Amino acid sequence: MGSRASTLLREEEIEEIKKETGFSHSQITRLYSRFTSLDKGENGTLSREDFQRIPELAINPLGDRIINAFFPEGEDQVNFRGFMRTLAHFRPIEDNEKNKDPIASEPLNSRSNKLLFAFRLYDLDRDDKISRDELLQVLRMMVGVNISDEQLGSIADRTIQEADQNGDNSISFNEFIKVLEKVDVEQKMSIRFLH
Amino acid sequence: CSELLPLAIWLSELYWSIVDWATHRIERGAKDNNHLLYKPYSNGDNRDLDHASEFEMSDIFYFCRQGVESIMDDEVTKRFSAEELESWNLLTRSNYNFQHISLRLTVLWGLGVVIRYGFLLPLRVTLAFTGVGLLVVLTSIIGFLPNGRMKNFLSEQVHLMCYRICVRALTAIITYHDSENKPKNGGICVANHTSPIDVIILASDGCYAMVGQIHGGLMGVIQKSMVKACPHIWFERSEVKDRHLVAKRLSDHVEDKTKLPILIFPEGTCINNTSVMMFKKGSFEIGSTVYPVAIKYDPRFGDAFWNSSQFGMVNYLLRMMSSWAIVCSVWYLPPMTREEGEDAVQFANRVKAAIARQGGLVDLLWDGGLKRGKVKDTFKEEQQKLYSKMLVGTQEDRSRS
Numbered sequence: 001m002g003s004r005a006s007t008l009l010r011e012e013e014i015e016e017i018k019k020e021t022g023f024s025h026s027q028i029t030r031l032y033s034r035f036t037s038l039d040k041g042e043n044g045t046l047s048r049e050d051f052q053r054i055p056e057l058a059i060n061p062l063g064d065r066i067i068n069a070f071f072p073e074g075e076d077q078v079n080f081r082g083f084m085r086t087l088a089h090f091r092p093i094e095d096n097e098k099n100k101d102p103i104a105s106e107p108l109n110s111r112s113n114k115l116l117f118a119f120r121l122y123d124l125d126r127d128d129k130i131s132r133d134e135l136l137q138v139l140r141m142m143v144g145v146n147i148s149d150e151q152l153g154s155i156a157d158r159t160i161q162e163a164d165q166n167g168d169n170s171i172s173f174n175e176f177i178k179v180l181e182k183v184d185v186e187q188k189m190s191i192r193f194l195h
Numbered sequence: 196c197s198e199l200l201p202l203a204i205w206l207s208e209l210y211w212s213i214v215d216w217a218t219h220r221i222e223r224g225a226k227d228n229n230h231l232l233y234k235p236y237s238n239g240d241n242r243d244l245d246h247a248s249e250f251e252m253s254d255i256f257y258f259c260r261q262g263v264e265s266i267m268d269d270e271v272t273k274r275f276s277a278e279e280l281e282s283w284n285l286l287t288r289s290n291y292n293f294q295h296i297s298l299r300l301t302v303l304w305g306l307g308v309v310i311r312y313g314f315l316l317p318l319r320v321t322l323a324f325t326g327v328g329l330l331v332v333l334t335s336i337i338g339f340l341p342n343g344r345m346k347n348f349l350s351e352q353v354h355l356m357c358y359r360i361c362v363r364a365l366t367a368i369i370t371y372h373d374s375e376n377k378p379k380n381g382g383i384c385v386a387n388h389t390s391p392i393d394v395i396i397l398a399s400d401g402c403y404a405m406v407g408q409i410h411g412g413l414m415g416v417i418q419k420s421m422v423k424a425c426p427h428i429w430f431e432r433s434e435v436k437d438r439h440l441v442a443k444r445l446s447d448h449v450e451d452k453t454k455l456p457i458l459i460f461p462e463g464t465c466i467n468n469t470s471v472m473m474f475k476k477g478s479f480e481i482g483s484t485v486y487p488v489a490i491k492y493d494p495r496f497g498d499a500f501w502n503s504s505q506f507g508m509v510n511y512l513l514r515m516m517s518s519w520a521i522v523c524s525v526w527y528l529p530p531m532t533r534e535e536g537e538d539a540v541q542f543a544n545r546v547k548a549a550i551a552r553q554g555g556l557v558d559l560l561w562d563g564g565l566k567r568g569k570v571k572d573t574f575k576e577e578q579q580k581l582y583s584k585m586l587v588g589t590q591e592d593r594s595r596s
Contacts, residue, residue, distance in 0.1 A: 055561060058575070143586065
């Protein structure tokens, strides 16, 4: 009796999101349901507070950085399109996608885009470089008060030394990709949907 | 008017038997409605957090993925709103995702509205007023009797009768299982909490001493007259904060074996009946026998969950009385006591797990207080500590190397 399609999301919009993100019809409606349940103000957009209300996200040491990734530069609200665009980074890379039309632009969930997402978590001031300072700040978020400044500093120094190739004492996106070339990014940065 | 009352009672008995028959025909079972959106992250995918290893830039993936998973679907926020149904039950209030499908369905729905609001609701409201009115009047009368066996007996009969009228007023179809485990004097009965109706459901099958805050208005009147007939434990608003006072009154009560078992809902707030959330340890510190009870509602006939941020008590009761019926199962679980070496929190978790298992509910460690409040920073600090341990090992590792 009755279908589960949302009455507030138009078919055209669902098609557009499907093209842009690669999510299936049912995944989009399911996530729209989720979006509206998070939207306590019922104004069609999410604010940072709406995200922080999720307890499992609030206790995540990098919770604030992840929330930040949803909001474009300087904005405080994200609509459903933006929400889906960010989530699309975590779609698994299916085999049939590799045979897709080569002229089409790179999908949001490509290995390169997944790495870019992670890179931006480190790059606090969005200047396309991870400086020693930024690395220290993110490390501090992950470890809390449990590691001394000196120890953290030496961890940061070692990491930059290993990654930095052009000697500018910071990590560019290309250097970041090089460091992680052996890591199974596709698996670690993908979330498998159950339906 | 006096002819209408027996008619009202007769009609509601009729409706009750129809629904009772219908629900027994429909297959029921304690389903686990835990429709996870994604496959949960397993630690085997990532480094073993028990062994110390050096920091790598890919460590961020672990936190990142966990964070985005919780944005897509989390275990907590969905417990504070009514459960989503597989298929529509002709109540607009359950209609989140169902489109207008056909004219026939709309006509059926319209017919449903007429029956529910024009017929069932007035019937039920009449019964409810009767039940409550009788409770107040009769318990006040019994209050004049001298304390003793006669008073206790009459008090029990009056309470049971009035609660049973209220059960009819809600058309509550209740199936009690394992009644041999029913709570006895000197014990504490704990149950999962979904709505104020839980009290009526349990109290129509047995006599309990209630615990709660004294309210004003009609609720206060009911509370004050109930306590004349038998000892319930009502607290003033100021006393509720004093944990020692609360514990003292509760333990004094259970020590007196002539007094009825106490009924407590340790979650402290209403949860939507798909899970059991953290039990507050207060009732488990007292040291008497705990009688766990699991209550599971079938949401197809009417969702009993009280979302107190969405509607107040009166609005909620009207919604309840204009649903088709309230269908639920009650399981009386075998009594439990605190074991050697077990502290109150562990005992509380053990009881909670038993209730969750029986009712087919998800057992969560999260605090029901998260409905309104923020999560404590200590949980984030725990995560940070775990990660730090992995990075630099324990103190002994460092001194050895």
